[in-house]
Amino acid sequence: MAEKIIELRDIKKSYGSVYALGGVNLSVEKGEVVGLLGDNGAGKSTLIKILAGAVRPTSGEILVHGRAVTGWNAARSREAGIETVFQDRALAVQQSIVRNIFMGNEIANRFGFLDVEKEIAEAHRLMREIGFTSKVFSPKSIVGQLSGGERQGVAIARAIYKQADLIILDEPTTALSLTETNKVFHFVRQVKASGRSIVFIGHNIHHVYDIADRFVVIDRGKVAMEADRKDVKSADELVRFMEHIAHPERGTPDHSAPASKGAA
């Protein structure tokens, strides 16, 4: 069994009397891509914030590399090698790629002057590592000139520079075209190949199905389904399951599956 980077056990989070999460178990193994699915308000964002240490769970246990951690917060999360890439607001678009990668973590001498040569060499290395190279742009290119998928690449390169073992991608393909989505998938595969783990959050089930090794569906603060990729035959099966948990009155997925097949 592969090593677990992080494990959440029976995590509960309540805001007043409202339960955002009602006992969630989630673990991420080394080198796997976990697809996190769920409707708006299902508890996805609360779960991400707990992983990032921005929100403290009301109860439950957090284990990093198998050891229970007390006093979980943003700093502990970063120490554990967890970096979150938010879809927007992540990059300074008028600045160069290299400046964005080293934002807040500049390579500088003790007087604070930057070692730009070293930063550019390091940026080249990071960009090669995730397959983010092109004849059209260099580390000195301005981020505003890049497409949406390429901007995700900059954010992912930055997370890797910060020694992340687990990168949480919050809706990285929302509002992206097919070509751009494929670019993001390419980066994700490269990151996975380097032995790092990814939690991929998405609205688009097909996107998540294409990239994830394991699917976790959250509904009303609980894990409604957890399945390895090999146990899910197609994206449609996932779609049907998601429809079922959204509209349980229309019948179970087992009943609806043949019905939709008959219609087709």
Add this chain to the structure above:
Amino acid sequence: MQDLTHRKASSSGAPPDTYAHPQDKFWRAFLFNNRAALGSLAVFLVMILIFVIANPAVFTSWTVYSSVLTTLPVAIFLVVPLVFIVTVGEIDLSFPATMGVAAWAFALVVKAGYDPSIGFIAALVVGAVLGGFVGSLVVYGNLSSLIATLGMNFVLRGIILIFTEGKSIALVSLNDNWFFKIFSSDFYGLPLQIVWAVLFVIFCAFLYSRHRFGVHVHMVGDNPDSAGQMGINVKAVRVKAFVFMGIGAAIAGVFSTMINFTWWPTSGDGYLLPVLASVFVGGTPTWGGIGTVAGGAIGALTVSFIQTGIVGAGLSGFYVQFFNGLIIILSLLGHRWNQVRYR
């Protein structure tokens, strides 16, 4: 986007070990990265060319340049820090009064019989403290910097007038001092002020783009949310920019006092609008996140030359304001075509 197939080919195959990019070529990169400053330089050169054609006798002699090079440094010490302020996404209208108060401290210390170098240090401390105060007021008081610094300009100038009752301080003893000779005399006709101003511009250009402080100023001005997320102390960076402005104003105040051998209660007042104009004539856009220190200095050069140039070219002084405005508007139109705002 138009080159998509090209990109795909290079990203799906084995990534090349080295790849040449247009922006890696030195001269193209230099032109691209400094297009704002070079544009400002072009405006300045065209302006000088027109002056030379209008009155060759005046504009081929050294005298006219020497007089501008004496007063220009004062503006440069103000314009360059203001580029940092505009880049961080703020504005400062209080620097003329900060300059006045800091120079006042210098004048008082020198008048009391201390060495001007001690007066200079006193002025720097006063400038930094005032800048820190104005910055804290804006950042921690969560006020609009436009209005808050306008108010602070009146408050500080008011304090000067209340305490001095409008009286100036003469500093005739400065003339023989080593400090004056190093900073404010001339060397075979070249005013030494401009040497210090050029060194200041070079240092600040490195501070702006090659130092942690400068790049944090860019990040905060560009995307404060992101900068904060990445561990940059956004509020501290904003306050530091104001402290830097205060230090620049103090240096300007000391230089201005040494040129005139007198501190006036109005010291700094005339600099507000020309310095503001210089920042934008130099090619720094108003929206924050980007800017140019060299451009700002060239902007100051252009703005300082307009008055001298108009009169020297043989036009009456009544034309000065008109051409001042014309050059500002033409430069902005030029930069508008030059600047792209990425979102």
